[in-house]
Amino acid sequence: MKGEKNIQSEQFLPDTEIIELYWKREEKAISETDKKYGSYLYKIAYNIVHDGLDCEECLNDTYLGTWNRIPPARPSVFQMFLSKIMRNIAVDRYRKNTAKKNVPSELVVSLDEIDECMAVVSSVEEENLVEDLRRILNEFLRFQDDRACTAFICRYYYADHFDDIANMFGISKRTVLRELARMRAELRERLKKEGYDYE
Numbered sequence: 001m002k003g004e005k006n007i008q009s010e011q012f013l014p015d016t017e018i019i020e021l022y023w024k025r026e027e028k029a030i031s032e033t034d035k036k037y038g039s040y041l042y043k044i045a046y047n048i049v050h051d052g053l054d055c056e057e058c059l060n061d062t063y064l065g066t067w068n069r070i071p072p073a074r075p076s077v078f079q080m081f082l083s084k085i086m087r088n089i090a091v092d093r094y095r096k097n098t099a100k101k102n103v104p105s106e107l108v109v110s111l112d113e114i115d116e117c118m119a120v121v122s123s124v125e126e127e128n129l130v131e132d133l134r135r136i137l138n139e140f141l142r143f144q145d146d147r148a149c150t151a152f153i154c155r156y157y158y159a160d161h162f163d164d165i166a167n168m169f170g171i172s173k174r175t176v177l178r179e180l181a182r183m184r185a186e187l188r189e190r191l192k193k194e195g196y197d198y199e
Contacts, residue, residue, distance in 0.1 A: 033082070144183065
């Protein structure tokens with residue numbers, strides 16, 4: 001699969017130079033972005049939409065979105081900037097697809113896992129709660145070790161499979177499952193202490 005390609009295996013332009021190409025409105029910026037981050041972005045899309053054609057369309061939309069945002073934006077962490085655009089586009093595509101039919105997605109599975117901790121906030125009056133939950137989650141992750149924090153983000157933001165996370169760290173899938181279950185339990189307790197007790 002395209003998403004399995006190793007970013008470190010080739011020589012790429014530094015992010016600052018790629019961003020400068022966008023600022024100069026040179027189309028080479030897109031080809032350099034694809035060369036360096038195409039596989040990484042494709043994998044994010046695939047974890048969410050599970051369809052090769054949709055992934056390619058999400059990839060093209062991500063490059064267009066990047067082109068339209070730089071300038072005026074000058075991202076400090078280009079990879080995170082790209083991944084945020086891709087994730088939003090892929091989630092929108094997933095929602096569009098599921099409005100018509102039932103499309104399996106690792107996104108749904110991973111959100112079901114974390115749903116026991118986090119409530120869905122829908123009303124305008126509760127927007128301040130979203131900010132509070134974001135603060136709590138950021139503080140919670142700040143006190144985790146690097147591996148646990150990365151595993152949590154990979155699973156619940158990028159919707160990575162347990163096997164992929166295990167391979168990334170060279171540990172067993174069982175270890176990943178145990179670590180994430182521990183973190184969910186700790187997060188649930190932290191939320192209860194903060195007054196968010198969802199049953």
